[in-house]
Amino acid sequence: MQFLEKEIQQYTHLVCSILLDFEIHPLPGTFEQSSTDTISGSVQISGKWNGAIMLSLPSALVNTLTEKMFSLEPGKASVEDKKDAIGEMVNMIGGNIKALLPDPSTLSTPLLAFEGHSLQFPSTKVVTHCHFECQGKPFAISLFERVEKPFKERLKSK
Template sequence: MSQTFEASLAGDPAEAISPEELSEALGEVLSSLGLESFPIEANTGQELDVSGSVTISGEWNGAVQMELTDASQRGTAAAMFLLDPDVLSAEEIVDAVGELVNMVGGGIKGMLPEPSRLSLPTVVQGHDLHLSFPGMAPVLRYARASESGPIAVTIWAESSDS
């Protein structure tokens, strides 16, 4: 997957972005919110019931999708609001997940060719989610574990097959 992602960055190996670099950037975002985390296998083996995404359009076209478990979305939202997970409303949890994917997507956008535009975040929740982005293909996936559970990120890029 990562080779495809690197190739999509104008084919210049010097412009390549490694999964480790992206995972570290995610870790820094989580750490800034008071959540310590560490890298785990991209396929977390857990049911990820929550999906937040932003699209990037312009010089580079694609999407950043973040997936969480119910526990990890609640834990993340609680850390962001500095509140107990049990007192958070569904709206506050969605808001926190949307902001987290916005932060991560903004960071990734900054690594890509400019100019481009970041969309507002979208968050969906449900069992056995299988999202797709028309005209795009997944090119890279990585995950980290936080105290409350896994957080996985998939980067989708405009597909030449579309």
């Protein structure tokens, strides 16, 4: 079992069912990121525990979630709507996960990358990756934790 895997699954399920009235199901394996079609959103936790939570979704699922969240007709979600929807989802999931981590720590505002390029977090490692299915489409939540190796030390080791 990965770090906080059960809790991440539980919170993601809760957020999707309360916020969107969508059922989600865990999938085995790893989410395959498309170079052109994936949208990523993240929030970061800073303080006693340092890391980031990243939500990765195909753009078709982002459209579905945004239309559902804001009661929009198919094809009517603007980029602003999508930013708000994904930002809100990752913020809610991140806020719940933060509550399980040592205090004091703070949650950042959401950060989004829309152009198929994944967000990268240098000096971290993935500690948990949860793969899900929603409305017939895959998505994932990944938890990154800071690697405690000062930059100067890493510089010497290259």
